[in-house]
Amino acid sequence: MSTPAATGQSIQDRLRDLGIELIPLPTPFPVGPVNVFLLKGDPPVLVDTGLKSEESQRLLESRLAEHGIAFPDLGRIIVTHGHRDHMGLLGELQRNSRAKTYSHPHVARQGEADPDSGVSRKQFYVDILFEFGVPDEITGQANSLYDRFRMLAESFVVDEIVEDGGRALGYDIHFVPGHSPSDTLFVDTQRGFSIVGDHILTNTNPNPLLRRPEGEQPRAKSLVEYRESLHKSRKLDLGHCLPGHGEPFDDHVSVIDRILSRQDKRSEQVLTLVREGENTPYRVSKRLFPDLPLPNLHMGLSIAVGHLELLEVEGQLASAHHGGILSFEKSA
Ligand SMILES: [Zn+2]
Numbered sequence: 001m002s003t004p005a006a007t008g009q010s011i012q013d014r015l016r017d018l019g020i021e022l023i024p025l026p027t028p029f030p031v032g033p034v035n036v037f038l039l040k041g042d043p044p045v046l047v048d049t050g051l052k053s054e055e056s057q058r059l060l061e062s063r064l065a066e067h068g069i070a071f072p073d074l075g076r077i078i079v080t081h082g083h084r085d086h087m088g089l090l091g092e093l094q095r096n097s098r099a100k101t102y103s104h105p106h107v108a109r110q111g112e113a114d115p116d117s118g119v120s121r122k123q124f125y126v127d128i129l130f131e132f133g134v135p136d137e138i139t140g141q142a143n144s145l146y147d148r149f150r151m152l153a154e155s156f157v158v159d160e161i162v163e164d165g166g167r168a169l170g171y172d173i174h175f176v177p178g179h180s181p182s183d184t185l186f187v188d189t190q191r192g193f194s195i196v197g198d199h200i201l202t203n204t205n206p207n208p209l210l211r212r213p214e215g216e217q218p219r220a221k222s223l224v225e226y227r228e229s230l231h232k233s234r235k236l237d238l239g240h241c242l243p244g245h246g247e248p249f250d251d252h253v254s255v256i257d258r259i260l261s262r263q264d265k266r267s268e269q270v271l272t273l274v275r276e277g278e279n280t281p282y283r284v285s286k287r288l289f290p291d292l293p294l295p296n297l298h299m300g301l302s303i304a305v306g307h308l309e310l311l312e313v314e315g316q317l318a319s320a321h322h323g324g325i326l327s328f329e330k331s332a
Contacts, residue, residue: 018191018240046077047080071093077100081199081244102160104183105182108161126143131325132301170188172186178208180209187238192239196238201255205259209222274328279327
């Protein structure tokens, strides 16, 4: 009786038994639709909101209506992390309901929309292009891509800031930074399920992206941080996992092991490229992804520098700045 298809079906059935509805909403990103979850109950809880777009909002409204729920009925909103496909509609939902929002302190700071933050974010990314050895002509084209940051600033409020190791709404809270600084697991040990956001995904690599540091802190080594978080969540009892993209799954340990082993292979590939003389993040990214379209430059650079930094932390590479450009070589 226990074919893989039947097992997949039973996860869906168990979610239904738990009163959880999966609502996939469209995104224009390569990752595909984003998962929003409705936790039925009194009051109903929404996990993530989807992207800020009319299409996404209309679909969310109609899917909630199938369960007799309108925006003003929502009592709580859980935000798994501060990426716009997961929380783009948060401001809109907050204007249309009295739902209390629960999230990470970093998401709370994102909501304090500072009119200058778009400008300083853009400057950070432009500086990074130089530091990573991107040629001037490409930097010129990439510049305009970063203008969008200004338009995305939107204010919202996090009413209840969750704490690592704490509890909220009956969940154990675990911070698992890496994919973003604010990734948070909400673990319901009693009912045997966890809200995992983009920390663990089965359908795509949750690549940690380069990001602007807060205040005077050094730039985070996102991939190093992400792997530490994966090792942490590997030891937790997560039960059924509700991810930010793709199908819900059980057995997070084997999913994490697959992510780690794919990363190990890529690190070996990057080490070989450095041995062949590719010494900057840009040159490594060009060899990993020769035909990468410009809008994906940021992702390519994030992956390249992530593995270069990981190899450095592991003692296999050493880095230095030459004329402001970050370069790597095999450590002596
Ligand atoms: Zn996502």
